[in-house]
Amino acid sequence: MNKLDIAKKAVTIVVGMGTTKIVSGIIQNNTTPEKLADKVAILSASVVLGSMAADYTSQYTNAKIDQIAEWWNENVKKKLESSDY
Numbered sequence: 001m002n003k004l005d006i007a008k009k010a011v012t013i014v015v016g017m018g019t020t021k022i023v024s025g026i027i028q029n030n031t032t033p034e035k036l037a038d039k040v041a042i043l044s045a046s047v048v049l050g051s052m053a054a055d056y057t058s059q060y061t062n063a064k065i066d067q068i069a070e071w072w073n074e075n076v077k078k079k080l081e082s083s084d085y
Contacts, residue, residue, distance in 0.1 A: 008065050012058045019057050020050030 027046045033039040 016054035019054045023050040
């Protein structure tokens with residue numbers, strides 16, 4: 001596992017947890033379950049929707065990290081390697 005993979009994993013964990021928390025909060029603040037079955041259904045849907053959103057945000061952030069790494073390697077790393085430093 002290289003540094004880029006570690007960065008992606010760390011960002012995925014943080015973004016995934018944040019996304020799931022946000023989705024759960026939205027659902028909890030906009031629903032009023034009356035029965036136990038309603039509470040279970042809402043909680044289950046909240047977890048699933050949060051996981052779905054977290055998967056998408058993970059793909060998005062990984063793609064952005066790859067773009068940033070590519071830019072860095074082309075614009076900064078090559079210039080540093082070719083300079084006299």
